[in-house]
Amino acid sequence: MSYNWYLIDFLLIVNFYYQIVTLDDPHDDIDPIFVGKTKRSRSKQFMYDAAFDEGATQKEVFLGTTKPLIKSVLAGFNATVFAYGATGAGKTYTMVGKDDNPGIMILTLQDLFHQMEITQNEMHYRVKMSYIEVKKLLLKGNEERTCEPTAANKTSSRSHAVLQVTVEKEAKLRQLIQRVEVGKLFMIDLAGSERAANTQNRGKRLMEGAHINRSLLALGNCINALSENRGHYVNYRDSKLTRLLKDSLGGNCHTVMIANINPTDQHFEESRNTLVYAHRAKNIQIRAKTNKYDVAQHIAEYGQIVDDLRQEITRLETKLHDYESTDHPLIQSGS
Structure with a gap:
């Protein structure tokens, strides 16, 4: 959820009841199909694995979405968590957070290293990290990440940010044939979809917005094709974003999609589109398998193994x- 909406006059149109999200249409009955119908009949309900209102803490969101993925990664599975939504809906706040209130990326890394410490006497770990689209790691990456103000968001992210963590695990007690498990975790803060009329962008900012929307449209098309589950061809080559998320969406990966919405009436269309895509993503079926490989030790190492x-x-x-x-x-x- 966004934490910017309280600064202006608004009408709340989103309600939460456990895992159910209800979206009310704030528009007048100008369409004949809605004439005479009650407000309740014009509401749309969506059910998800978890739903969090504006009062949810960062820790609660982490525990309800990403925490289960850590065990999978340490067992050699691939996992992905990504935030999807319109500009200003709170994606970067959810994924990165602030110094005094860290988001999913920080909380996940803290818990990941804590879990490795528990088994450090039996297992040996190697951890690699990369922050795609910039050349530095998490904190430095966020400093250099392209952010420009728009009318919809004063610090709008103009790029898709991907933090990739690779964990290799093997037993400290070496064998002649050493089993190595490799898990990969992708944590993704997508740039926000936006309408040019809402952002008042011009020139370079307008072109950037068009590219962002094009890549998110390609992502939406992939979600639609995968959710139908009819063996249709899924075109991952429409954008670099969908190429990057190919394994996360339809391959060997445990995936969590976090849909961020702004609960006010002026963002009704964007919130509805986000909720629809998230609901369709629930129908995507993924068969993940662990990544294991065996390493035959060199004969010179046999003495040390003995x-x-x-x-x-x-x-x-x-x-x-x-x-x-x-x-x-x-x-x-x-x-």
Whole structure:
């Protein structure tokens, strides 16, 4: 949800009831099809896996959307979480947040490293990160990310930002054939869809908006084709964005779509379009599988592997001896 809407006069048109989102049409009955119908009959309801109103905290959104993906990534699966919505709907706030109120990207990284620390005695991890479209990592990337003011949003993001985290995991106790699991996590803050009339853009900003809308339209077309589940051809080549999200949408990946909307009447059309796309995305079926590969150790490493195994045997023997030297009533009664 957006946190900018309270600055001006507005009419709230969005209501939440657990996982159900209700969108009220604020327009007058100028269409004959609506004449004489009650407001309730003109409302549209959408049901999702989770719904958060403007009072939800960043931590609540993280726990309800992205937290389950971390376990999958550490198990060798690919995962994606992306924020979709109109300009000014709160996507960057949701994904990045602020210094004193971090968003999904920061909270996910914190929890990811915490989970790795829990098993650091048994597993060895390698973590790689990249912030696509800029050459630095998260904080530096956000400093350099292209942001320009529009009439709809004073700090409108003019690019799609993708934080990619790759985690390689293998057992510290080496074997002759070493099993390596590789999980990838994509966290994406999409640029906002926008109407030129709302943003009052001109020149370069107007052209940027057109390119952004074109890429988001291509994304919407892919979502429509995938949600129909009829074996239709899905054209991922329409834009760089859909090429990047190909595996996330229809491939080997656990994917979470966060739909950000502005709950006021002047953003009715944008909110409705966002909710419709999110509802269609629910019907996309993805069969994810773990990414594992075996690495045969070089013969020169066999000696070290044998030494490691001997040390492990010694450790287990010591542990067994300590256990047997302790009084255990159940064992004594059965002897």
